[in-house]
Structures are given as structure tokens and as C-alpha cells.
Amino acid sequence: MPPTILDSHIHLWPSTATSSQDHAWMTPGLFLARRHGVHDYAAATAAAPVQPAGFVYVETDRYLPSASLSLDAGAGDEEVEEKLSAWARAPLEELAFLRRVVEGDVQEGDGASEGDGEQMKGLVIWAPFHVQERVFGTYLRVARERLGEKAWARVVGFRYLLQGRTADEVKSIIGNEWFVSNVKLACEKGERRLAFDVGVDAHRDGIEALEAxxxxxxxxxxxxxxxxxxxxxxxxxxxxxxxxxxWQACIGRLSSHPNVYMKLSGALNEFAPSATPSSVETVLDTLRPYLDYVLQSFGAHRVLFGSDWPVCNVGGPKGEVGNWGFWVEVVERYWEEKELSEKDIEWVWAKSAAAAYGIKELR
Known part of the structure; x- marks a missing residue:
């Protein structure tokens, strides 16, 4: 049985954020277009032989009315904040939801109770790295205000999804004059070092996106x-x-940098619906070349367990009650096969995530 588990990748949203005006990807009838709160996550993990000691929340790609924010060159500070707040309405509402959970001031539909916020060991929030530095600085200030100091202290990283875009779009976004400087501003220059979560789709968007x-x-x-x-x-x-x-070449290239980590997450969604394996053995038959190369390249101390709940329920074979535990079993079976030491296994299940995100306390 696994030791302490820190689930490094889950998503949550309240019942008030299940329309296409909250998440553009939530089309009518979509399986995920309903509340997924801490209570729902707890119900899913309770069916497994082992439960997580906590989790890292990852932003949910909230709706934006346009790709970027349009501002006049002479816009004053108040106008910048006003237009930013309107443009980023949905991502800022996500922060308000997280604040309620962390502070225990939950509302009906949040899917949480007072005290559930203690399970949120870290928050990876959305950040518009692609906008002008002035606008980005305003966003960081507004985000901190919306979260409040208790929830802001849980922020361990930022994410701006690069998946779902063509390779040329990815190159354009990360190659603009502000992207790198904004990443450094958010992650390096604060009172603590924060992470940048990289979401890129080498399959659908092209291997060139990963190379970029x-x-x-x-x-x-x-x-x-x-x-x-x-x-x-x-x-x-x-x-x-x-x-x-x-893919191997990119992974090898990335792993050569000691500040780069890899999550074992999301695999159940990368099989075609007609080809989703139904057993641990068949999943491992496909995954083994990828897992072998990741372990060889990064080592156990830079590999993180993550479930990608509830998205894992879309492609997994065991449904909402069983998919979280099924993925745990897949990962556990692989470590047994590789005969990793007990200390290395502890790193994969929890310590690597704690190191990558600077999380001090697991309980």
C-alpha cells in the first residue's frame, strides 16, 4: 500500500461555475458540467484502499471573452484595473471560490464544509503571462486581494494553459516580449519561490508545441x-x-534542468475512447515505455503523483467511484515492478510534489 499521498493535480469548481460563461469548454450535456467540490473528491477517494493526506488544486481554465486584454496606450491605473477585472471575471471568481474554501466561509453549491480547506496544501492559480507587464502586475495585486492573505499563502504556482492551441500559437504566445519576464516576476521576485505549471499537448497540438x-x-x-x-x-x-x-528527445532535454519536474497524471484521458484499457495490466503495457523514460530521465525525486481528478473520470474504465483508486493502483504496480526503494517511493507519492511546490506540512 502506498505511503502518504499528496495528490499534486486536482480540479474543483462549485455548482455556480458550470456554464460555458464560466468555463468555455463546459458544453451542454458534458459529463463534467456539474459541481465537483471537496466533498465529491472525498467520496471518490474514499472508495480506494488509501486516501490522500492532501492535494494541490490546479486552475480550471476559466472563461475569457477574448484572447487578450485591449487597452488604450494612455489608460490610467484605475481604468487598467477596471478593464482587467471585467476581462478576467471568471478567473477572479475562481479565486473567490478558493478563498471561501480555505477560510471555511463556504456557500451552498461550493461542495465543501468548514475545515475542508486544510486539505488544500497548495493552489496553482491562473496567470495571464502573455499580457503587458503593467497589466500583469495589476493582475497579481488584484489576485492577492481576491484570495485574501490566508489563501494567498497557499499559492504555490501559476498556470496559463498552452494546450488546445496550435504549435504556431504556442510559439507566438511564449515568444512575445512579456511572457518570460512575467513568469520571472510572478515566480522569482515574490517573498517565496513559486512554480509554473506547464500544460502542453504533444499529441493533439503537435510535438512542435512541446519543443517550443x-x-x-x-x-x-x-x-x-x-x-x-x-x-x-x-x-x-x-x-x-x-x-x-x-517526445523522448524533449523529455531528455527538459529533465537535464534540475528545476524541472514531471507529473504522472492525466494518462487515462490520452487513450482513444474506443481503446481505453480496462485493467491495470493493459494500461501499464502502453505506459511502460513512457514511464521508464521519465523515471530514467528525472529520477524519483522529480516525479510527482497526480490524479487529474475529476478529468480522470472521462477516460478511465472504473467510473467516478473507482477511477481515482484505479490510477493509484496503476502507479503502485509500476513502482513494485521497478523495485524502487521505500525512500524513492515516498518521494514519488508526496515528497517530490512538496519539493516542487515548496509545501512544508502534509498533515
Whole structure:
């Protein structure tokens, strides 16, 4: 049975944030377009033989009315804040939701009770790294105000999703004049070092998108921890994915930097719906080349367990009650197969996430 588990990747949203005006990806009838709160996560993990000691919350790609914020060159500070707050309405409402959970001042529909916020060991919140530095600085201040000091103290990183965009779009976004400087501003220059969670889809958006991310990370000094999500989303439905050698090359390139970490998460969603394996053995048959290379490249001390709950319920074979525990079993079976030491196993389940995010207390 696994030791202490720190689930490094889960998503939550209240019942008030289940429309396409809250999350553009929540189309009518979508399985995920209903409340997923701490109570729901607890119900899912309770069915497994072991429960997590806590989790890291990761932002949920909230709705934006446009790709970026349009401002006149002469806009004053008040106008910048007013327009920013309107443009980022949904992401800022996400912060208000997190504040309620952390502070225990929950509302009906939040799916949480007083005290549940103690399970939130870290918060990875949305950040518009692509906007002008002046606007980005305003966002950081407004975000801190919306979260309040107790929840702001739980912020361990930021994410701006690069998946769902073409490789050319990814190159354009991360290559603009503000992106790298904003990453450094958010993650290096505060009172504590924070992480940048990297969400990139090497399968659907092209391996070139992952190669562009590798170049981005190499262009940032080691003052930032980069946490790669979901094995960078290779195509797991095809045993001989033609871009596997280029995926390996990128992973090897990224792992050479000691400030880069990899999450074992999201794999259940990378199989085609008609090809989703139904057993631990069949999942491992596909995953083994990827897991072997990740372990070889990063080592156990830079590999993080994450469930990607509740998104893992979309592609997993065991449904809402069983998928969280199923993924735990997959990961546990793999470590047994590799005969990792007890200390290394402790790192994968919890200590690597604590190190990547600067989390001091697991209980």
C-alpha cells in the first residue's frame, strides 16, 4: 500500500461555475458540467484502499471573452484595473471560490464544509503571462486581494494553459516580449519561490508545441520551478506513436534542468475512447515505455503523483467511484515492478510534489 499521498493535480469548481460563461469548454450535456467540490473528491477517494493526506488544486481554465486584454496606450491605473477585472471575471471568481474554501466561509453549491480547506496544501492559480507587464502586475495585486492573505499563502504556482492551441500559437504566445519576464516576476521576485505549471499537448497540438516549451524553459534562469503536466500528453491510443522519439528527445532535454519536474497524471484521458484499457495490466503495457523514460530521465525525486481528478473520470474504465483508486493502483504496480526503494517511493507519492511546490506540512 502506498505511503502518504499528496495528490499534486486536482480540479474543483462549485455548482455556480458550470456554464460555458464560466468555463468555455463546459458544453451542454458534458459529463463534467456539474459541481465537483471537496466533498465529491472525498467520496471518490474514499472508495480506494488509501486516501490522500492532501492535494494541490490546479486552475480550471476559466472563461475569457477574448484572447487578450485591449487597452488604450494612455489608460490610467484605475481604468487598467477596471478593464482587467471585467476581462478576467471568471478567473477572479475562481479565486473567490478558493478563498471561501480555505477560510471555511463556504456557500451552498461550493461542495465543501468548514475545515475542508486544510486539505488544500497548495493552489496553482491562473496567470495571464502573455499580457503587458503593467497589466500583469495589476493582475497579481488584484489576485492577492481576491484570495485574501490566508489563501494567498497557499499559492504555490501559476498556470496559463498552452494546450488546445496550435504549435504556431504556442510559439507566438511564449515568444512575445512579456511572457518570460512575467513568469520571472510572478515566480522569482515574490517573498517565496513559486512554480509554473506547464500544460502542453504533444499529441493533439503537435510535438512542435512541446519543443517550443523546451526552448522557453531553457530561456528562463533556474529561479523558477517548472512542473510538466500529464507526461506532456503523448498519444497513448497508438502503441507506436510516430513522435515517440521526438517526445523522448524533449523529455531528455527538459529533465537535464534540475528545476524541472514531471507529473504522472492525466494518462487515462490520452487513450482513444474506443481503446481505453480496462485493467491495470493493459494500461501499464502502453505506459511502460513512457514511464521508464521519465523515471530514467528525472529520477524519483522529480516525479510527482497526480490524479487529474475529476478529468480522470472521462477516460478511465472504473467510473467516478473507482477511477481515482484505479490510477493509484496503476502507479503502485509500476513502482513494485521497478523495485524502487521505500525512500524513492515516498518521494514519488508526496515528497517530490512538496519539493516542487515548496509545501512544508502534509498533515
Amino acid at each position: 516549451v523546451a526552448a522557453l524553459i531553457e530561456g528562463v534562469e533556474e529561479g523558477v520551478n517548472f512542473v510538466l503536466n500529464h507526461l506532456c500528453k503523448p498519444d497513448l491510443s497508438t502503441p507506436t506513436w510516430p513522435f515517440f522519439p521526438r
